[in-house]
Amino acid sequence: MFELTDVVYRDVLRVDSMIIQAGSVTAVVGESGGGKSTLLKLLNKTLSPDKGSIRFEGEDLASRDSVTHRRRVVYLNQTPYLFPGTIRSNLQQGLFFQGRGEADQASLAAVLEEVGLDKSLDGDVKRLSGGERQRLALARVLLLGSDVLLLDEPSGALDDDSEDALLAMVVRLARERGKTLVMVTHSKAQARKHADHLFVVQRGRIEEVVSHGE
Amino acid sequence: MENDVITLAPWQVALAYLFVVVILFILRRRSIRREKILLLATVRMTIQLIVMGYVLTLIIDNPHPLLTMLVIVLMLAFAVFTVLRRFKGRMSPSLKRVVLITLPGGSLVALLYFLFVVIRIEPFYNPQYFIPISGMVIGNSMTGITLGVNTMINRFTDQKAAVMEALHLGATPRDASHGIINEAFDQAIMPTLNNMLGMGVIFLPGMMTGQILSGVSPSLAILYQIGVMLAILGGVSFSTYLFLRVGYRTFFNRQAQLIGMD
Numbered sequence: 001m002f003e004l005t006d007v008v009y010r011d012v013l014r015v016d017s018m019i020i021q022a023g024s025v026t027a028v029v030g031e032s033g034g035g036k037s038t039l040l041k042l043l044n045k046t047l048s049p050d051k052g053s054i055r056f057e058g059e060d061l062a063s064r065d066s067v068t069h070r071r072r073v074v075y076l077n078q079t080p081y082l083f084p085g086t087i088r089s090n091l092q093q094g095l096f097f098q099g100r101g102e103a104d105q106a107s108l109a110a111v112l113e114e115v116g117l118d119k120s121l122d123g124d125v126k127r128l129s130g131g132e133r134q135r136l137a138l139a140r141v142l143l144l145g146s147d148v149l150l151l152d153e154p155s156g157a158l159d160d161d162s163e164d165a166l167l168a169m170v171v172r173l174a175r176e177r178g179k180t181l182v183m184v185t186h187s188k189a190q191a192r193k194h195a196d197h198l199f200v201v202q203r204g205r206i207e208e209v210v211s212h213g214e
Numbered sequence: 215m216e217n218d219v220i221t222l223a224p225w226q227v228a229l230a231y232l233f234v235v236v237i238l239f240i241l242r243r244r245s246i247r248r249e250k251i252l253l254l255a256t257v258r259m260t261i262q263l264i265v266m267g268y269v270l271t272l273i274i275d276n277p278h279p280l281l282t283m284l285v286i287v288l289m290l291a292f293a294v295f296t297v298l299r300r301f302k303g304r305m306s307p308s309l310k311r312v313v314l315i316t317l318p319g320g321s322l323v324a325l326l327y328f329l330f331v332v333i334r335i336e337p338f339y340n341p342q343y344f345i346p347i348s349g350m351v352i353g354n355s356m357t358g359i360t361l362g363v364n365t366m367i368n369r370f371t372d373q374k375a376a377v378m379e380a381l382h383l384g385a386t387p388r389d390a391s392h393g394i395i396n397e398a399f400d401q402a403i404m405p406t407l408n409n410m411l412g413m414g415v416i417f418l419p420g421m422m423t424g425q426i427l428s429g430v431s432p433s434l435a436i437l438y439q440i441g442v443m444l445a446i447l448g449g450v451s452f453s454t455y456l457f458l459r460v461g462y463r464t465f466f467n468r469q470a471q472l473i474g475m476d
Contacts, residue, residue: 046381048469066470071384081379097385144383 001148001180002043007052013038015052015206018199025171026182027191030201036184037078039206040150043182044075071098074146078153078184080137082128087112087136088121094140103143114169115139116162131158135166142173149174151183163187167194219429231256270345279339286348290318293356300360304367306473308464312457313359320453321348321355328445350421350442351449358402358450359457365398366458370465370472377472387470391462402454406447413443 002020007013013035020026020043028036041047042054045066054061056069083093091111092102108121117135119128128136138154154170155163167185171194174181185191191198200209234256241249273281297313298305305313325348329335335343370377373394380390413419414436421442425435467473 044382045469046378046471048471062469067384067386070381074384075382077379077382079375081375083376083379094383097380097383097389099386140383146384 001057003053003055004042005053005055007042007049007054009035009038009042009047009049011204013042013201013204013206015039018206018208020180020182020197022180023175023178024180024196025174025194026180026197026199027195028182028184028199028201028206029186029188029191030206031203032186034201035204035206036201037152039201040075040152040182040184043148044073044150045069046075071144072146073148073150074141074144075150076137076141076152076154078156080134080140082125082133082136084125086122086124087117087119087128090125090136091121091140091143094144098144107143111139111143112136114142114173116166116169131162134158138166138170142170145177146179148180148182151181153184153186156186164190164193171195219427270341273341273345277337277339277341279337282339282341282344285341285345286352289348289352290321293317293321293352296356297360297363301363301367305363306464309363309461312461312464313363316456316460317352317355317359317453320451320456321352321449323452324355324445324448325351327448328441332441332445346421347442347445351445354406354446355449355453357405358454361405362398362402362454362457363461365401366394366461369394369397374472381470381472387463387466391465395458395462398458399454403447403450406450410443410447413439419443 001022002018004015004018006017007015028039030036038047042049045061045064048062056064056073061069082090085093088108091108095101095103105121112119112121115135115138117132117139119132125133125136134154134156138151141149141151149170151170155166158166167183167190170183171181173179183195188198188200198209199206234252237252238249240246241252269285273285294314294317297317298310328351329344329347330338333343333347370391376393377390381387409419419439422432422435422439425438426432465473
């Protein structure tokens with residue numbers, strides 16, 4: 001699905017070769033500031049490489065319409081931004097940004113249940129804890145149903161048990177729905193447990209260390 | 215009515231400079247370091263108005279379409295230059311170009327409609343109407359755009375996370391900037407709206423006061439003032455709206471990426 005060749009972004013990240021297959025679960029681990037988030041932003045096309053090529057389904061990413069691409073390849077930030085308002089308005093906001101109609105009550109309630117956020121849809125997002133904010137942001141992304149999910153530390157604000165449960169849930173949903181999942185995580189153990197492919201970023205260089213998806 | 219006008223001799227105006235002396239004294243006494251700007255503002259105001267008085271007399275006594283146009287072009291150039299100077303170092307070259315086009319564009323739409331459709335001035339270049347009304351509309355549009363630019367630049371900085379989140383989720387740059395554009399427009403037109411709310415009750419506007427002082431009947435002066443206020447509202451709104459609708463794009467590159475996001 002993604003094919004990266006000789007990609008360079010400033011002095012932050014260098015990828016000689018990387019392939020992400022459709023329908024796979026890929027984990028990226030490594031030191032903080034090592035370029036993991038940059039990699040996801042390059043795949044989401046909110047950043048463009050200085051050199052090299054990124055191909056998506058065989059097409060050069062540089063020539064793809066950015067907005068159309070991001071609607072298929074959605075990125076969840078490590079510290080997601082919640083828009084002032086309610087849980088409901090935040091969930092609907094994602095759909096609005098994609099130029100789509102509002103979701104019904106049942107779909108909103110279902111996605112909150114999936115991410116384990118037991119809150120009223122009309123609750124103010126100001127009252128959510130760090131972990132709850134992350135779950136809501138994840139729910140907002142899941143509701144979009146995009147083909148590719150790029151998740152940057154989606155469970156970073158949770159304790160170990162909650163983190164494991166949340167990652168297991170995301171991976172299960174991705175596999176059930178045939179989505180491609182690329183996630184950055186700080187835990188190599190979690191990555192090994194859940195992912196088909198494991199990449200390690202070190203000092204701005206990336207290499208695949210585990211591949212047991214095939 | 216004209217005979218009732220009290221003529222003002224230069225020495226009488228000189229008496230009004232006493233205000234400046236008093237303020238200068240207060241500033242000195244309180245150690246508020248604003249003496250220089252007070253003196254500069256007073257001197258510049260005096261010289262600029264005296265020069266403008268001679269220029270207007272010359273132009274009104276010798277009306278010519280090219281002269282009227284020249285004055286309007288100079289006013290627009292001064293307005294654009296003032297906005298650009300105010301944000302020196304904070305505006306990208308492309309945003310400067312947007313100001314250069316939208317400030318004159320929005321002001322002229324309101325101005326030409328007011329002069330040719332509402333007042334129907336004869337001849338079309340009549341400087342007695344064209345110049346003072348242009349000054350008010352262009353001056354207020356300049357203030358509106360200045361507020362719009364300020365809000366837009368500040369919000370694209372302090373709300374970068376919100377814009378980025380929207381882009382990550384698949385928003386177009388326009389949708390990602392929606393809140394910023396609305397807030398900037400709101401900030402830009404608010405002073406004009408507040409002005410309109412208080413007009414005639416809290417204060418009598420300068421133009422109307424001037425007309426009444428020079429002998430025009432209050433009812434005609436008020437009709438002019440209402441028209442001019444609406445033209446000002448039009449000028450501020452059109453120019454700011456145009457600026458914001460085009461200006462937000464300069465914060466994004468061709469790949470719909472926020473410029474300077476990393």
